[in-house]
Amino acid sequence: MEITTRSLWTLIHGMGFGALYLLAGSGALIELQYRFRPDNANSARALSRFFSWYLAAMAALAWLTVLTGTYLIYPWYRTPPPAGTANLAAYPRAFLLAHPSTSAWHSIGMEWKEHVAWLVPISITMAAAVVIRHRDQMMRSASLRLTLQIFIVLSLVAAGIAGFFGAMLDKAAPIGGGTPIQIVKENTK
Numbered sequence: 308m309e310i311t312t313r314s315l316w317t318l319i320h321g322m323g324f325g326a327l328y329l330l331a332g333s334g335a336l337i338e339l340q341y342r343f344r345p346d347n348a349n350s351a352r353a354l355s356r357f358f359s360w361y362l363a364a365m366a367a368l369a370w371l372t373v374l375t376g377t378y379l380i381y382p383w384y385r386t387p388p389p390a391g392t393a394n395l396a397a398y399p400r401a402f403l404l405a406h407p408s409t410s411a412w413h414s415i416g417m418e419w420k421e422h423v424a425w426l427v428p429i430s431i432t433m434a435a436a437v438v439i440r441h442r443d444q445m446m447r448s449a450s451l452r453l454t455l456q457i458f459i460v461l462s463l464v465a466a467g468i469a470g471f472f473g474a475m476l477d478k479a480a481p482i483g484g485g486t487p488i489q490i491v492k493e494n495t496k
Contacts, residue, residue, distance in 0.1 A: 308493070312485035313383055320380055321473050324372035328427070329470065331365045332463040339456055343445050355442035362435035369428035369462065376420065376473075383482045384417070399480035412479050416472035424469040430462040 310318070338361065342354055388398040395402040403413040434455050444451055 308491040309487045309489045311483060311487050313380075313482050314485070315488060316375065316379055317477060317482050320372060320375045321470065321477070324368050324375065325466065325470050325473070328365060328368040328372055329463065329466055331361070331368065332459060332466070335361060335365060335459050336456065336463075339452055339459065343452055355438065355445055358445075359435065359439045359442055362431065362438050366428060366432040366435045369431050369466070372466075373424060373428050376424070380482060381421070383484070384476075396480075397483055399476070399482055402480045403476075409479050412472075412476055416476050419472050420469050420476075423465055426465045427462045427469070430458045430465075434458045434462070 335358075338354075338358055343358070384399045386398055386400075388395055388401050392398070392401075395405055400413060400417075403409045403417075437451070437455060438445065441448075441451060
């Protein structure tokens with residue numbers, strides 16, 4: 308069993324950074340909804356310090372996801388085939404655009420991933436900055452908590468849609484190539 312370096316980076320990008328971000332997002336919403344209420348003021352200071360670090364870690368995951376996707380995976384996706392290439396399987400963008408049944412995956416799915424997915428790290432970084440700067444007001448201000456919930460949900464929805472499109476694009480036209488990495492040696496008996 309083996310995997311190529313490009314496939315490994317695609318896996319790290321989507322199932323590593325991206326999936327971890329989505330899982331962490333549900334925890335952030337639960338923290339914000341149930342722990343930061345005026346009637347739960349027992350350890351507000353410790354909770355808000357933890358929540359600041361939690362959102363900062365989420366922001367780091369979001370930036371890692373978007374930056375690896377934009378500057379590592381995306382150039383492999385857009386590699387143009389040499390003139391006269393008949394088999395476009397090794398050139399995902401060209402492969403998708405060559406078939407009318409798959410061209411929408413590029414025009415809708417990749418456009419979302421190219422542009423709208425950048426909302427994820429921007430909105431979660433904003434939420435982390437607000438919590439770090441105004442953590443003392445989190446218990447008292449319902450409007451601050453609601454605003455943070457909106458931005459966290461916005462980032463999760465954008466990340467979820469980008470993850471869906473990424474999985475479908477990888478299924479329709481996987482990014483291959485690179486050096487093979489042997490994970491398990493086959494038994495030749």
